[in-house]
Amino acid sequence: MLKTDQSLKEMSKDQVVNYLNESVKPEEGVIPAYLLGNQTVYDLEHEKVFLKTWIFVGHESEIPNTGDFMTRELSGYSLIITRDKEGEIRAFYNMCTHRGMKLCRADKGNKSFFTCPYHGYNFKNTGELVGVPLQKDIYGENLDRSEMGLHQVKLQSYKGLIFGTWNQDAEPLEEFLGDFKWYLDIVVGRAEMEVIGAPQRFIVNSNWKIGSDNFVGDSYHTMVTHGSIAKLGMVPNATYSKRGFQIHTENGHGLNLGTPNPDFAFPEELIDEYKNNLSEEQFEVLSNLKNMIGNVFPNLSFLISHTKIKGKLISNTSIRMWRPLGVNKMEVIAWMLVEKNAHKEWKDRSRDSFILTFSPSGIFEQDDTEVFTDITEAAQGPMPFQKKLNYNYTMGLHREPVEFIGPGVAYNDKFTEAAQRNFYKYWLELMTK
Numbered sequence: 001m002l003k004t005d006q007s008l009k010e011m012s013k014d015q016v017v018n019y020l021n022e023s024v025k026p027e028e029g030v031i032p033a034y035l036l037g038n039q040t041v042y043d044l045e046h047e048k049v050f051l052k053t054w055i056f057v058g059h060e061s062e063i064p065n066t067g068d069f070m071t072r073e074l075s076g077y078s079l080i081i082t083r084d085k086e087g088e089i090r091a092f093y094n095m096c097t098h099r100g101m102k103l104c105r106a107d108k109g110n111k112s113f114f115t116c117p118y119h120g121y122n123f124k125n126t127g128e129l130v131g132v133p134l135q136k137d138i139y140g141e142n143l144d145r146s147e148m149g150l151h152q153v154k155l156q157s158y159k160g161l162i163f164g165t166w167n168q169d170a171e172p173l174e175e176f177l178g179d180f181k182w183y184l185d186i187v188v189g190r191a192e193m194e195v196i197g198a199p200q201r202f203i204v205n206s207n208w209k210i211g212s213d214n215f216v217g218d219s220y221h222t223m224v225t226h227g228s229i230a231k232l233g234m235v236p237n238a239t240y241s242k243r244g245f246q247i248h249t250e251n252g253h254g255l256n257l258g259t260p261n262p263d264f265a266f267p268e269e270l271i272d273e274y275k276n277n278l279s280e281e282q283f284e285v286l287s288n289l290k291n292m293i294g295n296v297f298p299n300l301s302f303l304i305s306h307t308k309i310k311g312k313l314i315s316n317t318s319i320r321m322w323r324p325l326g327v328n329k330m331e332v333i334a335w336m337l338v339e340k341n342a343h344k345e346w347k348d349r350s351r352d353s354f355i356l357t358f359s360p361s362g363i364f365e366q367d368d369t370e371v372f373t374d375i376t377e378a379a380q381g382p383m384p385f386q387k388k389l390n391y392n393y394t395m396g397l398h399r400e401p402v403e404f405i406g407p408g409v410a411y412n413d414k415f416t417e418a419a420q421r422n423f424y425k426y427w428l429e430l431m432t433k
């Protein structure tokens with residue numbers, strides 16, 4: 001029987017899978033601590049989760065114009081994402097087809113052609129190789145440029161969110177999102193949305209799963225971790241985070257929906273636009289929304305939260321990725337979104353509300369990342385294996401789901417861990433496939 005981290009390293013892949021099957025029991029609320037601190041698990045996750053599912057890479061509004069491009073990583077490997085003159089968005093593996101140099105090293109810009117810094121091969125933003133220095137002289141008639149275009153990466157979008165995958169057999173993105181689309185519509189499809197500025201990026205010494213877990217279902221912590229916010233009077237009281245619904249759908253997706261809310265915290269001049277983009281039921285959810293926090297499996301979280309700025313309640317919408325950089329390190333990339341057709345003054349206040357709460361300088365963000373770091377540190381010690389330490393994910397196991405106007409399995413307040421159990425259930429399914 002397994003005693004230490006060392007013995008996991010020495011196991012064959014099949015044995016590791018068996019051990020996961022034996023020790024991880026999401027439906028019973030049993031999640032072992034070693035999952036957050038073990039290198040073997042991390043390596044297997046890369047292969048079984050990050051190379052298999054759809055992973056978020058950016059928002060269409062980040063490259064709005066012909067010739068715009070951005071470089072992003074898809075599970076650790078660089079992509080160039082371009083928009084051509086027909087408006088089509090494509091992703092290419094950021095590797096020159098001559099000898100493998102990274103073709104583009106800028107974060108973003110506007111270019112119709114990319115020239116390789118090594119020998120100068122020139123590629124169009126649609127992927128074709130269009131120029132080779134001294135081609136006739138040095139290759140004669142031997143080089144077929146049409147065979148040497150950039151390698152395209154599988155990309156699909158949903159309501160402006162761009163996802164990529166390395167899995168050629170991945171199900172279509174819309175199938176993978178399934179019923180969860182109903183809720184994503186409210187977050188990113190309620191109106192034409194645009195990203196403000198460049199995404200914020202910062203490094204946290206945390207395992208990536210803690211971020212996903214926190215956003216998918218941990219409303220319970222807000223009362224304590226973020227208790228100072230209630231003391232400052234920025235939210236009505238310390239238990240404000242309990243009221244509402246927790247909902248999860250297939251494939252590990254889940255969210256927490258805070259409701260009711262007496263004040264409409266979105267730009268009122270856009271009500272017609274909201275009604276055009278949402279169903280009646282979705283609009284009802286938006287109208288009563290206090291906050292909405294969730295996670296698209298595996299590592300794309302989103303958040304709508306309200307803050308009082310200059311005496312008026314104002315919403316801010318953001319999406320964030322917990323990008324794994326190691327078993328105990330991740331990069332947080334956070335994009336702030338606003339309604340494109342809102343007034344500038346509203347957009348500015350919404351941005352202020354975001355910066356005050358969720359950003360490297362935001363109050364919530366700092367509260368959370370302190371916790372994530374400490375959990376990760378403890379998970380890496382010998383104790384999780386020696387004593388077979390498990391986390392307790394049993395909250396709400398005794399409760400039955402309720403009827404809700406949207407799809408999925410819903411509970412009628414947010415203090416349950418059903419969505420986290422659902423996250424780990426799908427995680428385990430992929431890890432042991």
Ligand code: FES
Pocket residue numbers: 096097098099100101116117118119120121
């Ligand atoms: S590696 Fe790019 S031109 Fe040679």
Ligand SMILES: [Fe+2]
Pocket residue numbers: 214221222225226364368
């Ligand atoms: Fe938090």
